[in-house]
Amino acid sequence: MKPSLEDFKKELKMKNIQLSYQRLKVLEYLTQNQCHPTVDKIFTDLQKDIPTLSKTTIYNTLRILVEAGLVRVITIEDNETRYDIIVENHGHFKCESCGTIYDFSIDIDSLTSEDLNNFKINDKNIYFKGICPRCLSSINEIR
Amino acid sequence: MKPSLEDFKKELKMKNIQLSYQRLKVLEYLTQNQCHPTVDKIFTDLQKDIPTLSKTTIYNTLRILVEAGLVRVITIEDNETRYDIIVENHGHFKCESCGTIYDFSIDIDSLTSEDLNNFKINDKNIYFKGICPRCLSSINEIR
DNA sequence: AATAAAATTATAACGATAACAATATTAAAA
DNA sequence: TTTTAATATTGTTATCGTTATAATTTTATT
Known part of the structure; x- marks a missing residue:
């Protein structure tokens, strides 16, 4: 079952994370654009709606969402970090x-390896x- | 069968890549230290042997070895690129x-997904x- | 309405990597 | 062997993504 924007909002409320206008917009963006965007793409696109937006806010918001477990970091290339709403x-x-x-x-x-028997994954x-x-x-x- | 340093040397010769002293040392280092080192670690350790060594050389050498298919880039964290001799x-x-x-x-x-049927992996x-x-x-x- | 707390913003700093030009080394040709 | 050309190394500078910091604004609390 796919979680909706509303589900994410509830989850943030439960974790006592304030949902500011900027954070809401980032969350909306991630649910609507599941194209694994970079910080730069998110920033550029959202700036059209929020002219005063700062890139630092994107970084902060993403960090918070990752810590809250709503967003996942995708590291494929070393020079471009991407973000994925967790589905x-x-x-x-x-x-x-x-x-x-x-x-x-x-x-x-179901992926496992005997080599990792005593590891916490x-x-x-x-x-x-x-x-x-x-x-x-x-x-x-x-x- | 584990490829030895000699095998790597031969492979470079075949691909017409000159094996300078610095490149040899990097290759030696990677075969002896299969701990997925960062550029910085390789540089710091090799500098003890080669005081004039430049970090740019490490970057250049690694790029060449990656292009030649002898070394693999490991991207787990976005802020630390690591290198692995391919075994x-x-x-x-x-x-x-x-x-x-x-x-x-x-x-x-054996890992596959039907979603990738028409993809070249x-x-x-x-x-x-x-x-x-x-x-x-x-x-x-x-x- | 006043105060405190938290979020946003702007700026500056940082670190990893790449670009560049100059020097040194190696390979090829005479 | 000497000369010339090609390639590799070096040191410096530039770039870019990210983080740290301080000031300002917004939100929550009393």
């Missing part, structure tokens, strides 16, 4: 040609890299 | 307490986060 476990595929990040379903929970991440179908077909057109 | 497919576990990165064996090749990565046994036991000692 369900899934993997990420990054196209090396166009840069788009795709979600894909995969059963992460808090977080599992999977990401693939390659070429997406759109870029594959555009390469074929050129030939 | 075989395995996952990485980062301890959130002490920061150590552990390898663990896992069958990455070049690279698969798995990393977990949590607490390692050593840190777990030291926490217990305190209690």
